Amino acid sequence: MNTAGEHMISEIVGYISELVPIHVDKTKTELSSIMTKYHVTKVENEDVHPDLTEKIQLFLSSKRLEGLAERTLDGYAMELRIFADHVKKKADNITSADIRVFLGNFPNLKMSTVGKKLFALKSFFGWLAGEELIKRDPTAKLKPPKTEKRLPKALTIEELELLRESCKTVRERAFIEVFYATGCRLSEIQKLNVSDINFQSMSCKVIGKGNKEREVYLSFKALFHLKKYLQSRNDDCEALFVTQRKPYRRLTGRGIQREVKNISRNCGLEDKVHVHVLRHTFATLTLNQGADIVAIQEILGHSDPSTTQRYARITEERKREQHKKYLVL
Structure with a gap:
């Protein structure tokens, strides 16, 4: 028997002897014969259990x-x-x-x-x-800490145009247009293949959170710039967005983030723009233009309507316009 097993037997016998009178040596011998069937490892205090x-x-x-x-x-x-x-x-x-x-x-x-x-x-x-692997949930009564409710950041129409004008290659412009038009997450665009794009219906299907599939749509502008990018390629890689140098392969999520950061640096929006901002911009601008919130929820792939509702913050100008339009005189 290993040392850990011997220590365990000594501790058990010591504990029992304090409760009831026993023959210590005999009890140790009998426990030792049982413990020879097992391998015991002591958990040190500094080790993860x-x-x-x-x-x-x-x-x-x-x-x-x-x-x-x-x-x-x-x-x-x-x-x-x-x-x-x-x-x-x-x-x-x-x-x-x-x-x-x-x-x-x-x-x-x-x-x-x-x-x-x-x-x-x-x-x-x-x-x-x-799964009944523990008797009770120790986190059941713990409440999440209160956090500041900040609105998702989005670009103005002017900033979006500035970002577009800062693109120096057809690939850069395709990045911006596809992300903005579809409102997709980075991982969803990164996994797309050329064959996933339906050029007739100007749409494609993406796999979102929870492995759920949904359809998203391209604008005429996005389709135009995406076609220009694809026509400029001379590789046979199936990925929608690929590396610039050989061997051509699917661009990683980090690679796409780096490309978008370079574009934003060209127009002085580096501190404000990252890939997810284009998703926020899609949601905010479409809702501000009067888009149906349920439709935008479906396009964004939100399971909870309240997540989409965060974007429904209209501008002062639009509030004034709506007031004038619908106020009964």
Whole structure:
């Protein structure tokens, strides 16, 4: 028997002997004969508890089978790994107090970031409790921290035009037009192939969050510049957007972000523009022009209408216009 097993037997016998009178040596001998069938490993205080590690892996595997995006899974894995490094306990022994203390270790983080950490923990422990792998959910009574409700940033029509005029290549212009016209997320555009584009209907189907497919649409301007870009290529790569140098291959998400950042730098909007801003701009400008919010929700791929509602902030000029148009005199 290994040393860890011997230590465990000594601790068990010592504990029992304090409760009831026993023959210590005889009890140790009998327990030793039982323990020879098992391999015991002592969990050191500085080590992550193997039970917690195992349950994190089970959780991630289950969520992967449910179709969660790899980016979401990576986020869960990172947050749960940080938590496990701080709270070295069995999952069933973790309390609400443990989680509060853990979240309190990040005083310099924004409340929104702390909220993301709590969201990951709520997902994890909620799943464990639902699967009956723990007796209770220690996060059940923990409320997300209050955060500032800021409106999503969007470009004005003038800034959008400035961004367009700053494009120096047909590929750069295609980036801007396709992102703005479709309102797609970066990952959705990055995964598109040329064959996904229906040039007749000016549309394409993308795979969004939760592995859900939806149809999005191209404007005449987007289609025009996309065709110019595709005609300029002399490769046989299936991806819609590819690298500029050989060997031609699908452009990564980081590569697309870098391209858009270069365009914004050309017109002095570097601090304001990133890929997601074009999605915000699509939503804000279309809703300000009177688009049906349910239709925009479908195009954006929002499962919750309140997410789309955040963009429905009309300008002072439009409010004045609507007042004049609909006020009954």
